Amino acid sequence: MPRQVDHEARRRLIAEAVCRLADESGLEGVTLRDVADRAEVSMGAVQRCFRTKEEMLAFTLGYVGERIDARVRARLVRSPAQSAASALGHAAAEVALLREEHRAEARVWLAFVAQAAVSAPLAETLRANYAALHEVFARLLAEAAEGGAPTGPLGPQHEARTLLALADGLTTHVLIGHLTAREAQDVLHAHLARLWGNDA
Amino acid sequence: MPRQVDHEARRRLIAEAVCRLADESGLEGVTLRDVADRAEVSMGAVQRCFRTKEEMLAFTLGYVGERIDARVRARLVRSPAQSAASALGHAAAEVALLREEHRAEARVWLAFVAQAAVSAPLAETLRANYAALHEVFARLLAEAAEGGAPTGPLGPQHEARTLLALADGLTTHVLIGHLTAREAQDVLHAHLARLWGNDA
Numbered sequence: 001m002p003r004q005v006d007h008e009a010r011r012r013l014i015a016e017a018v019c020r021l022a023d024e025s026g027l028e029g030v031t032l033r034d035v036a037d038r039a040e041v042s043m044g045a046v047q048r049c050f051r052t053k054e055e056m057l058a059f060t061l062g063y064v065g066e067r068i069d070a071r072v073r074a075r076l077v078r079s080p081a082q083s084a085a086s087a088l089g090h091a092a093a094e095v096a097l098l099r100e101e102h103r104a105e106a107r108v109w110l111a112f113v114a115q116a117a118v119s120a121p122l123a124e125t126l127r128a129n130y131a132a133l134h135e136v137f138a139r140l141l142a143e144a145a146e147g148g149a150p151t152g153p154l155g156p157q158h159e160a161r162t163l164l165a166l167a168d169g170l171t172t173h174v175l176i177g178h179l180t181a182r183e184a185q186d187v188l189h190a191h192l193a194r195l196w197g198n199d200a
Numbered sequence: 201m202p203r204q205v206d207h208e209a210r211r212r213l214i215a216e217a218v219c220r221l222a223d224e225s226g227l228e229g230v231t232l233r234d235v236a237d238r239a240e241v242s243m244g245a246v247q248r249c250f251r252t253k254e255e256m257l258a259f260t261l262g263y264v265g266e267r268i269d270a271r272v273r274a275r276l277v278r279s280p281a282q283s284a285a286s287a288l289g290h291a292a293a294e295v296a297l298l299r300e301e302h303r304a305e306a307r308v309w310l311a312f313v314a315q316a317a318v319s320a321p322l323a324e325t326l327r328a329n330y331a332a333l334h335e336v337f338a339r340l341l342a343e344a345a346e347g348g349a350p351t352g353p354l355g356p357q358h359e360a361r362t363l364l365a366l367a368d369g370l371t372t373h374v375l376i377g378h379l380t381a382r383e384a385q386d387v388l389h390a391h392l393a394r395l396w397g398n399d400a
Contacts, residue, residue: 114314169365
């Protein structure tokens with residue numbers, strides 16, 4: 001079904017254009033015309049892919065979320081022999097988007113989060129992404145506990161919530177320049193070390 | 201100098217209008233005309249207060265930041281006899297904006313954070329706000345340590361960074377509906393309890 005494949009590939013191409021525009025100037029004032037120009041497709045092509053701007057944004061958010069999620073999972077698969085504790089550290093670092101090459105992605109993510117606070121369809125897509133990340137964190141925390149690591153009396157669900165919120169807050173603070181990426185990484189590492197009882 | 205007072209009062213009135221618009225639909229697409237209509241002033245009055253939209257947004261962000269900062273400090277002054285540990289708990293809860301009546305303020309804050317990631321003047325205003333909150337947290341943590349509370353080997357500056365990032369991440373997760381306010385409060389309380397060595 002080549003037509004169907006074309007359609008999906010075109011949607012991803014358009015999503016990439018939305019990301020570049022969001023990275024440059026946020027989602028404020030982005031029009032379908034801007035997106036068509038950036039993706040080098042016609043307005044008609046954009047409109048055949050997405051009925052509304054909201055639908056285009058929701059697709060783009062899902063696309064970015066999947067990319068982050070895929071990267072987190074790839075890190076886990078690449079080193080199957082690593083301990084759950086070490087895997088969790090890598091996963092948290094990926095989610096926090098602290099590496100320089102992910103700074104653009106972090107800006108795009110933040111723009112979507114802000115829009116999601118006032119748009120129900122975007123909030124729904126975002127919740128699905130967060131739920132998936134929460135599950136990865138909670139599973140690794142549970143595995144670490146089975147392996148003998150002390151995850152504390154509050155349990156993996158609670159610790160996963162804490163870790164995800166901390167990672168998100170750190171991303172934001174690096175983006176606006178309140179913290180350096182190094183300071184944020186230190187906070188993340190120290191939090192995980194404390195979780196495993198290595199508070200030294 | 202009544203003219204000067206009028207000018208400042210008018211700027212605050214306009215900032216209130218920006219907040220209400222940001223709460224309803226984010227900062228995307230907000231025009232000076234929208235703001236003038238909402239504040240029930242003329243376009244000329246808005247333009248005499250602010251030369252550009254960017255200047256108006258930076259003023260509004262500073263205004264919201266001062267309000268949060270003032271609330272945090274008021275909580276501290278109201279109960280001077282409380283321990284530093286307890287004061288920190290109250291301060292963190294104020295910063296996290298988890299109470300229902302502060303949900304609108306949290307949405308406004310988040311909209312500004314997203315814009316600040318792509319606007320240097322907004323980022324500068326935001327960093328000043330975060331620096332002020334960081335100082336309050338670090339001072340309370342240092343006082344708690346002097347009072348004998350174990351703030352850990354990483355010191356008040358490190359713990360203040362962690363707490364501020366966690367509070368911010370939790371605010372975001374409640375806004376988009378990933379967590380309930382109650383779940384976020386539990387995470388915040390447990391983090392503080394762990395900080396004081398009451399990890400039970």
